[in-house]
Amino acid sequence: DAKTTQPTSMDCAEGRAANLPCNHSTISGNEYVYWYRQIHSQGPQYIIHGLKNNETNEMASLIITEDRKSSTLILPHATLRDTAVYYCIVRVGVLGTYKYIFGTGTRLKVLA
């Protein structure tokens, strides 16, 4: 079973920051948090991942709370092309047995 809970849907105005929350209260100390997104009929696209520190790349920023029980994905300037389903995943297992268990994700709609 997925170890994360996310809101079912969110709207964001184009050009504004999109902040997508995720709860993972049962996360273990060595489990990473991953974010993927999926645009209709395509495969999931990797966005970012982290363990305990905040992370930033060219697509997004990932803010993980100090207790690691929740995180937020930030798309700094959302565009219409960011409309997608966003999945927050806790990668379970240990080295050699990793699995990515998806939940139902957050459907983000970016509005013009």
Add this chain to the structure above:
Amino acid sequence: DTGVSQDPRHKITKRGQNVTFRCDPISEHNRLYWYRQTLGQGPEFLTYFQNEAQLEKSRLLSDRFSAERPKGSFSTLEIQRTEQGDSAMYLCASSLNHMNTEAFFGQGTRLTVV
């Protein structure tokens, strides 16, 4: 293109027929995953390989399903005696076997059983 490649992209088959899908992972990736996704749901884990060894199979993978990765490179997923409930998107992903790494997904094979 050095991403994960899946073939075919679409497959329509009659109930009872066998189908086989192929996945070519990113070349240096030793882990390969198969997922299934139905409409409105997130991808569901089916199985994964470490090189040529199949390490885990989900209970979703009935005995009509078989996956192979014979030389630790490409993988095939076969469904025998297809049923309408098998209609779904079948996704493949690959990654390195490192702690701090990510998995990359292919574009999937959409199966429709009529």
